[in-house]
Every structure is written in C-alpha cells, then in structure tokens.
Amino acid sequence: MEPTVCPWCQSEIVWDEEIGPEDTCPHCSNELKGYRTLSISIDREDEETDSEDLEEDLEEHDEESFGISEDEKRELQRIWGSDTENLSSLRTVDKYGEDHDLFAFEEAVEAVLDEQEEVPECFHCREYMLHAGTQRVTEEGFQPAIASLLQGPVLKPPFDMNVYVCPGCFQVQYNLAEDDRLRLIRSLIQKKE
Known part of the structure; x- marks a missing residue:
C-alpha cells in the first residue's frame, strides 16, 4: 500500500495492509479527508471591512468554494463561539500592529520559546506560551481540598506554580512546578500504600 x-502535520502514514487507510491521522488526530484551504482576498480600497460584509461573502461562497457542510458549520460555531467571532479575534496582539513592530515581537517570542524546557499551548488560541515566572502559594492564600482516600489534603502548601503567558491573546495559565509535581506523586503513592 502506498504511504x-x-x-x-506532514507526517508520512503507512497503513496496515489488512486494515487499510483510516479517516484520521494517527500522529495529529486530524481528519485526513477534511483538509481545506481558505483563501480570502483583501483587495478592497477601504481598510475598514465590516465584519458583516465578510460574513455574507463567506456564507455565499462557503458551500460552493469550501465544501463546508451544515454539520461542519455547527461544529466550528461550537468550537469558536458565535457566528460573528472569527479566529483573528483570538489574537489580541494583532491590534497593536500599527504602533509596534510585530515581526520583531514574533522573533523575540520564538527566541524565548527556544530556551524553554516546557512549551505549553494556550487553551484559548493555541499559541505556544511563554514561561513568565514562578508563583509561590502559601497557606495564607490557599484552602486545600481534603480527600477522604488520602485522609488529608491533595496538595499541601507551600508549593510553586509555573506561570505562563500567551503572546497571542495574553491569557495566563498555571501548572505545578517540577519539584512539587514530584512531591505530589510521592505523597499520593505513600498514602495509597
């Protein structure tokens, strides 16, 4: 069978001869037959394009040009929100392009990301997030949850959290620092035994 x-994701997929090809990529789990390219020409004289005009243009052409079914439209609405919201609205940084060199900003972001050990993805816009620092959580600002199985707190303060900021939409996310992850794992294993 031909790969x-x-x-x-540009991965080469070699299918099992007995099973045959499937509809999704085993590497990135994306639909293989649903790959589409969306081309939007911006040849208008006026720079301020009304979002309603753009929606009407897309609605007129989506079924013919892009092959988007009603089910796919509903799925996109479910994922991205209302009809009027579009993907570019998720990248807040774009609105600062007139006053700042966003190309230099993107280069700096890439350089910082290259140095990071962990590079989580933003839940909101799917950009890679910058490690902004570490935040200490003390008993004063944290009320631990008590698990009956553990007969105590799941996570006992003080502990540290990694703070990540998205360079695209400026959302902030947290995850447990490495040492405290190990402490949590050991604690749960010991309590279980």
Missing part, C-alpha cells in the same frame, strides 16, 4: 502524507 499517505498528512496535510496537517
């Missing part, structure tokens, strides 16, 4: 190349 397939995933249009999303």
Whole structure:
C-alpha cells in the first residue's frame, strides 16, 4: 500500500495492509479527508471591512468554494463561539500592529520559546506560551481540598506554580512546578500504600 502524507502535520502514514487507510491521522488526530484551504482576498480600497460584509461573502461562497457542510458549520460555531467571532479575534496582539513592530515581537517570542524546557499551548488560541515566572502559594492564600482516600489534603502548601503567558491573546495559565509535581506523586503513592 502506498504511504499517505498528512496535510496537517506532514507526517508520512503507512497503513496496515489488512486494515487499510483510516479517516484520521494517527500522529495529529486530524481528519485526513477534511483538509481545506481558505483563501480570502483583501483587495478592497477601504481598510475598514465590516465584519458583516465578510460574513455574507463567506456564507455565499462557503458551500460552493469550501465544501463546508451544515454539520461542519455547527461544529466550528461550537468550537469558536458565535457566528460573528472569527479566529483573528483570538489574537489580541494583532491590534497593536500599527504602533509596534510585530515581526520583531514574533522573533523575540520564538527566541524565548527556544530556551524553554516546557512549551505549553494556550487553551484559548493555541499559541505556544511563554514561561513568565514562578508563583509561590502559601497557606495564607490557599484552602486545600481534603480527600477522604488520602485522609488529608491533595496538595499541601507551600508549593510553586509555573506561570505562563500567551503572546497571542495574553491569557495566563498555571501548572505545578517540577519539584512539587514530584512531591505530589510521592505523597499520593505513600498514602495509597
């Protein structure tokens, strides 16, 4: 059987001869037959394009040009919100492009990301997040949950959290610092035994 190349992650997929090809990529879990390219021309004289005009243009052409079914439209609405909200609205940084050199900003972001050990993805816009620092959580600002199985708190303060900021939409996320992850694992294993 001839290998397939995933249009999303560019991975070469060699299918099992007995099972045959599937509808999704085993590497990135994206739909293989649903790959579409969306081309929007911006040849208008006026720079301020009304979002309603753009929606009407897309609605007129989506079924013919893009092959988007009603089910796919509903799924996109479920994922991205209302009809009027579009993907570019998730990248808040774009609104600062007139006053700042966003190309230099993107280069700096890439350089910082290259130095990071962990590079989580933003839950909101899927950009890679910058490690902004560590925040200490003390008993004063934290009420631990008590698990009956453990007969005590799941996570006992003080502990540290890694703070990540998204360079695209400026959302902030936290995760447990490495030492405290290990402490939590050991604590749960000991309590279980």
